[in-house]
Amino acid sequence: xxxxxxxxxxxxxxxxxxxxxxxxxxxxxxxxxxxxxxxxxxxxxxxxxxxxxxxxxxxxxxxxxxxxxxxxxxxxxxxxxxxxxxxxxxxxxxxxxxxxxxxxxxxxxxxxxxxxxxxxxxxxxxxxxxxxxxxxxxxxxxxxxxxxxxxxxxxxxxxxxxxxxxxxxxxxxxxxxxxxxxxxxxxxxxxxxxxxxxxxxxxxxxxxxxxxxxxxxxxxxxxxxxxxxxxxxxxxxxxxxxxxxxxxxxxxxxxxxxxxxxxxxxxxx
Amino acid sequence: xxxxxxxxxxxxxxxxxxxxxxxxxxxxxxxxxxxxxxxxxxxxxxxxxxxxxxxxxxxxxxxxxxxxxxxxxxxxxxxxxxxxxxxxxxxxxxxxxxxxxxxxxxxxxxxxxxxxxxxxxxxxxxxxxxxxxxxxxxxxxxxxxxxxxxxxxxxxxxxxxxxxxxxxxxxxxxxxxxxxxxxxxxxxxxxxxxxxxxxxxxxxxxxxxxxxxxxxxxxxxxxxxxxxxxxxxxxxxxxxxxxxxxxxxxxxxxxxxxxxxxx
Numbered sequence: 001x002x003x004x005x006x007x008x009x010x011x012x013x014x015x016x017x018x019x020x021x022x023x024x025x026x027x028x029x030x031x032x033x034x035x036x037x038x039x040x041x042x043x044x045x046x047x048x049x050x051x052x053x054x055x056x057x058x059x060x061x062x063x064x065x066x067x068x069x070x071x072x073x074x075x076x077x078x079x080x081x082x083x084x085x086x087x088x089x090x091x092x093x094x095x096x097x098x099x100x101x102x103x104x105x106x107x108x109x110x111x112x113x114x115x116x117x118x119x120x121x122x123x124x125x126x127x128x129x130x131x132x133x134x135x136x137x138x139x140x141x142x143x144x145x146x147x148x149x150x151x152x153x154x155x156x157x158x159x160x161x162x163x164x165x166x167x168x169x170x171x172x173x174x175x176x177x178x179x180x181x182x183x184x185x186x187x188x189x190x191x192x193x194x195x196x197x198x199x200x201x202x203x204x205x206x207x208x209x210x211x212x213x214x215x216x217x218x219x220x221x222x223x224x225x226x227x228x229x230x231x232x233x234x235x236x237x238x239x240x241x242x243x244x245x246x247x248x249x250x251x252x253x254x255x256x257x258x259x260x261x262x263x264x265x266x267x268x269x
Numbered sequence: 270x271x272x273x274x275x276x277x278x279x280x281x282x283x284x285x286x287x288x289x290x291x292x293x294x295x296x297x298x299x300x301x302x303x304x305x306x307x308x309x310x311x312x313x314x315x316x317x318x319x320x321x322x323x324x325x326x327x328x329x330x331x332x333x334x335x336x337x338x339x340x341x342x343x344x345x346x347x348x349x350x351x352x353x354x355x356x357x358x359x360x361x362x363x364x365x366x367x368x369x370x371x372x373x374x375x376x377x378x379x380x381x382x383x384x385x386x387x388x389x390x391x392x393x394x395x396x397x398x399x400x401x402x403x404x405x406x407x408x409x410x411x412x413x414x415x416x417x418x419x420x421x422x423x424x425x426x427x428x429x430x431x432x433x434x435x436x437x438x439x440x441x442x443x444x445x446x447x448x449x450x451x452x453x454x455x456x457x458x459x460x461x462x463x464x465x466x467x468x469x470x471x472x473x474x475x476x477x478x479x480x481x482x483x484x485x486x487x488x489x490x491x492x493x494x495x496x497x498x499x500x501x502x503x504x505x506x507x508x509x510x511x512x513x514x515x516x517x518x519x520x521x522x523x524x525x526x527x528x529x530x531x532x
Contacts, residue, residue, distance in 0.1 A: 137370035140332050144364035145384040145436070146356040152387070 029228075029250075036150075036228050037220070040158055043151045053156035061122040061157065062164025066171060069117045073172035076113060077105050077179030085188040097184050098177075098195035099202025105176035106207040107267060112259055113176075114169045115218040118161070119251040123222040126157050127247035130230025131240040139231065149231065158223040165219035166212040173208055210266045217262060218255050225251045278341040283308040283472030284329060284440060289338030291324050291496075298324045299335065300496040306489065308343070309470040311462065313483040315518065316493035317527060322476045323367065325493070326442050329474065330364050331355045342440060360388055363433030367444040367476075369425040371417040377404070377428050378413035384436045403431040408457055423450045430458065434465065441465060443475045447482050455479070459486050480519055484508065492518065494527075 020028070081101050088097050130153055133139050142149050177199070184190040229243040229250075279285045284306040291299040299321045306312040314322050328335045331347050340347050345358050371380050381400045385391050391399070404410050407427040417425055426449065433441060443462065447455035459482050465471040477483050483490055483504070490507040492500040492515055500507055500515045507515065517525030 133372075136373075137366050137368065138372055140327070141364070141366060141370040141372070141432075143332055143352075144330055144359060144362070144366075145388065145432075146359040147384070147387045148352065148356070 032228055032232070033224055036154065036231075037224055039150050040154050040224075043148065043155050044159065049155055049159055050152075053152070054160055057156040057160035058164050061118075061125070061160050062168060065118055065121050065164070065168055068121060069114050069168050069172050070175040072113050072117055073105070073110050073176040074179035076109050077101060077176030078183040079179075080104055080109070080176075081180035081183035082187070085184045085190055089188070089190075094190060095194055095198050096202065097188075097190055098181070098198030100198075101180035101184070102177045102199045102203050103207060105180065106173050106203065106211045108211075108259075108263070110169050110172035110176050111211045111214040111218065112255065114165065114172050114215055115222070115255040115259070116252060118165060118168065118218070119222050119248055119255065122161065123226040123247045123251050124244045126223060126226030127229045127233075127243045128240055130227060131233035131243040134231060134233045135236055135240060153231075154223075154227045157227060158220065161219035161223040162216055165215040165222075169212050169215040170208070173211065207267075213266065214259065214262050217258055221254050221258065222247075222251045225254070278344050278346065279305060281305075281307050282341050282343060283310060284312075284343075284474060285339075285341040286325070286329065287339045287341075289325070289328055289335045289340060291321070291328060291333070292336045298496055299328070301338070302493070302496075302498050304491055304498065304501065306472055306474060308472050309466055310488040311466055311473045311475060311486055312489045312491060313475045313477055313487040314491045314493060315477060315480070315483055316499075317518065318478075320493045321496045322493055323444055326364075326444055326474060326476050330362065330442050331359060356388075360436065361438055362440040362442065363436060363438035365426070365430050365433045365441070365443040365446050367448070369417075369422075369429035371420075371425055371428055371432070373417045375416075376413065377409070377415050377417075377420070380417070380428055381431045381435050383432065389436065399435055400431075403435050404428075406434070406461060407431045408454070423454055426450065427454070427458070430461070434461075437469070439471060441471050441473045443473065443477075445477055446475060447477065447479050455482065462486050480521070 081097070084100050085094075085097050088094055088100065130139070133153070139149050139153075142152055181192075181195055184195050185192050226247045229247045233239050233243045279287075282305065284304075286302055286304040289299055289302045290297070302321075302325060304312065314325065316322050324333070327333045329340055329342075331350070335348060338348065342358050342362065347355060347358055350358070371377075372383065375383070378397075378400055381403055382396045385396045385399060400413065401410065404412060407430050409424060409427055409431065412420075412424070412428075417428070420428065426446065430443075430446065433443075441462075446462065447458050450458060462473060462475065463486050466473060475483070475486065484507075487504050490500075490502065490504050491498060492507070494514055500510050500512055502510070508519070510516065513526050516522075517527050
């Protein structure tokens with residue numbers, strides 16, 4: 001197919017196409033993402049989710065991400081506690097240690113870290129898998145078999161991400177707070193009940209739930225960008241690598257920008 | 270899938286291509302191709318690498334939209350058709366890809382059964398029976414549990430063929446079905462292509478470089494050159510064609526109007 005596109009006679013006649021400018025590229029990218037989201041929602045509306053595909057994706061994208069998400073969150077909660085506990089102890093505010101750590105974990109650390117870990121592991125996997133399928137004509141083979149690539153490839157990955165992201169985030173919440181507890185209690189000698197009481201007094205259930213709501217937006221971004229980059233891959237192994245890298249970079253940038261907006265919208269001061 | 274008055278298909282149309290052009294990034298890959306394949310006929314398309322054969326096949330399969338022209342699959346004009354409507358046409362078509370394009374995360378059984386499960390929703394015992402039958406036809410019975418990474422190139426190509434015929438299509442598009450196969454297996458594939466026509470009346474387009482195979486299996490032969498249809502006729506007409514490009518290609522000569530050094 002690739003060599004079909006490089007007819008030498010045609011090459012001699014026509015000027016090379018100009019590279020689009022960055023603004024055009026950005027607008028095209030946003031348009032493609034919106035279009036892909038629209039098509040995916042339409043496929044979901046038509047009942048286009050095969051249970052077996054969904055479970056498989058929930059396992060490969062979500063369950064496999066849990067160990068690294070827990071580790072990241074646990075250590076980050078511990079580090080947060082390591083910084084805050086001596087500082088708060090110094091000002092006689094030991095009773096705030098648990099609350100401060102849990103608040104930071106629930107609102108910010110767990111959702112964003114889950115987003116980053118999910119992007120690094122699952123987003124890259126989505127792009128690499130679909131990109132490889134694209135360059136080896138497997139996506140064309142799907143279409144030739146009258147099976148929509150959106151229904152077969154995008155829908156299960158998007159839905160699985162939306163389901164699994166908040167679950168992983170909830171587990172990360174627990175791991176982060178536990179990390180903070182271990183450090184505060186066993187390294188900084190904070191009484192256990194002071195740590196737990198502080199969480200009860202300072203945190204609302206919405207701090208957890210809204211943090212998990214954030215991850216639903218992140219899930220849509222990671223899955224969509226991964227699928228879009230994969231489906232737009234042309235060429236060979238190098239382009240698959242580029243699609244994978246692009247997915248990670250683009251998703252993380254969008255997650256951080258979106259996180260800033262959502263922090264203001266979901267947790268107004 | 271009704272066709273409007275201005276899109277009435279030509280008479281006796283299995284696959285009809287009218288004025289199809291395809292350009293990408295200012296390159297003209299196809300420059301107005303006209304072809305007609307009658308129902309139950311085998312048309313072979315030959316030509317140098319890069320002449321637009323695979324692009325033409327992808328246009329006919331609805332995988333890429335031509336820049337201009339019309340394509341009829343039996344009574345359905347597919348250019349400009351929505352993907353969902355196109356899927357109904359594709360249910361009557363099968364495609365064999367140049368590099369097999371097997372789903373590498375699925376076993377041979379799952380590959381061949383893919384369309385039967387996803388589109389036809391047949392019960393499992395029936396699917397198993399069809400898969401077994403098609404794999405036997407291509408000489409691969411007993412390989413159901415293997416994965417594409419465990420197959421040789423020739424085996425993968427035959428699994429691709431089994432997958433294409435599993436849905437019992439009325440139209441089959443083959444892209445280099447015998448390339449990379451040993452002569453005996455290539456003959457088996459040739460015979461299978463002819464069997465599909467003789468027993469089931471399947472209309473086929475075969476893209477190939479294998480001159481011997483082309484003249485053996487085809488009812489009509491077309492030669493593309495630099496995106497244009499250079500010759501079209503029965504195998505005997507093509508064999509006796511005077512065009513120097515056609516002659517050079519058929520005879521496999523390095524000297525002639527086709528500039529081999531440029532490729």
